[in-house]
Amino acid sequence: MQSTHLREHNLSAILRALATSSAPTSRAGLAKLTGLTKPTVSKLVEELIDAELVQEGTPLSGGTGRPMVPLQPAEGTLLAIGLEIAADRLSCLGTDLAGREIARREVRADVAAQRPAEVVAQCAELVAALRAQVPRLPLTGVVAAVPGRISPGDGRVLSAPNLGWVDVPFLRALAEREELAGVGVRAQNDNRLSVLTEIDHRPGESFVYVRGSTGVGGAVVLGGTLLDGLHGWAGEFGHTVVAPGGALCRCGRRGCLEAYISAHALRSQAGLGPEVPLEGLVDALARSASRTEVIGTIGRSLGIAIANALNVLDLSTVVLSGYLSPIAEEIAPVVRETVEAHALAADIGPIAIERSDGLADPALHGAARAALQPVFEDPGAWIPRLR
Numbered sequence: 001m002q003s004t005h006l007r008e009h010n011l012s013a014i015l016r017a018l019a020t021s022s023a024p025t026s027r028a029g030l031a032k033l034t035g036l037t038k039p040t041v042s043k044l045v046e047e048l049i050d051a052e053l054v055q056e057g058t059p060l061s062g063g064t065g066r067p068m069v070p071l072q073p074a075e076g077t078l079l080a081i082g083l084e085i086a087a088d089r090l091s092c093l094g095t096d097l098a099g100r101e102i103a104r105r106e107v108r109a110d111v112a113a114q115r116p117a118e119v120v121a122q123c124a125e126l127v128a129a130l131r132a133q134v135p136r137l138p139l140t141g142v143v144a145a146v147p148g149r150i151s152p153g154d155g156r157v158l159s160a161p162n163l164g165w166v167d168v169p170f171l172r173a174l175a176e177r178e179e180l181a182g183v184g185v186r187a188q189n190d191n192r193l194s195v196l197t198e199i200d201h202r203p204g205e206s207f208v209y210v211r212g213s214t215g216v217g218g219a220v221v222l223g224g225t226l227l228d229g230l231h232g233w234a235g236e237f238g239h240t241v242v243a244p245g246g247a248l249c250r251c252g253r254r255g256c257l258e259a260y261i262s263a264h265a266l267r268s269q270a271g272l273g274p275e276v277p278l279e280g281l282v283d284a285l286a287r288s289a290s291r292t293e294v295i296g297t298i299g300r301s302l303g304i305a306i307a308n309a310l311n312v313l314d315l316s317t318v319v320l321s322g323y324l325s326p327i328a329e330e331i332a333p334v335v336r337e338t339v340e341a342h343a344l345a346a347d348i349g350p351i352a353i354e355r356s357d358g359l360a361d362p363a364l365h366g367a368a369r370a371a372l373q374p375v376f377e378d379p380g381a382w383i384p385r386l387r
């Protein structure tokens with residue numbers, strides 16, 4: 001490796017180690033985590049501190065010896081923007097390198113009723129308004145979370161049934177907006193972004209992730225790494241079949257999980273409007289049917305999809321997110337009963353059904369986190385810009 005490449009690689013290793021470490025980390029600790037020598041770590045850390053990418057915390061005294069100086073990604077020196085396009089709102093979140101929320105904007109709207117061009121214009125305006133709140137901070141990038149399948153090459157939205165979008169050149173339209181000139185913009189499936197914070201909280205773990213939202217989506221994580229699949233679509237649990245020839249799904253097929261347990265499907269079956277928020281969905285359903293019945297219906301359909309996934313992937317942990325997260329303990333017995341009847345993994349040991357970390361806007365936070373990626377990948381490129 002050439003020396004400049006080596007330096008870039010080492011700067012990235014240090015910054016990543018600080019961002020993912022769960023305990024306060026000193027220069028000596030970084031040397032252990034990265035395998036670099038202490039003098040190398042010290043030199044590179046000084047560069048990162050000078051460029052305001054890393055900051056020192058309050059020294060911690062640990063009994064004898066010199067107090068330990070913890071290091072962390074710098075607060076308030078950079079801005080990363082996550083954007084979420086949902087059926088009922090557009091949200092925009094700005095965080096710093098430490099992942100702290102700096103600014104937030106939201107517009108409630110019937111997004112599905114609007115033309116894609118109008119949605120793009122509103123997204124660009126939201127980003128501009130958020131940037132105007134913190135004009136001093138250099139922008140690392142913008143990542144948009146979209147509830148649909150994205151073309152891996154050019155960011156076209158191939159299908160987003162809950163927005164009514166088919167083959168929309170979303171990313172190109174967004175990047176062409178004046179408000180986003182010169183800004184790195186990317187688009188990614190909302191569920192694949194949601195799972196990023198879960199991966200941080202479960203380092204190295206393997207699990208199936210299912211998120212109940214307007215639609216139903218998910219992801220597969222193997223040894224702490226998100227499974228992409230051939231096109232980056234792995235984990236589309238919403239359109240796995242739980243009842244052949246069953247209810248019509250918004251994707252045009254029949255019997256998909258999403259046609260039974262998405263918020264959209266549950267609301268329409270119960271005659272509820274879109275004004276019933278995701279957080280209050282199960283409570284609202286339980287006003288017209290018994291709660292046991294509601295939980296049973298959702299849990300049995302979910303259990304079939306999960307059993308199939310666990311059989312294919314040889315996994316035994318399921319993490320529930322979105323509206324499924326707060327009811328995870330309540331729904332677990334029903335899901336477990338269905339899963340144990342069908343999943344081979346149940347013969348080996350218990351299936352773990354867990355709730356996600358409960359972050360209110362996982363896709364939005366995941367998008368902002370993904371917008372920091374250019375800095376973590378190559379902090380060296382940001383040093384001259386920030387000096």
Ligand SMILES: [Zn+2]
Pocket residue numbers: 238239249250251252253256258259
């Ligand atoms: Zn479907």
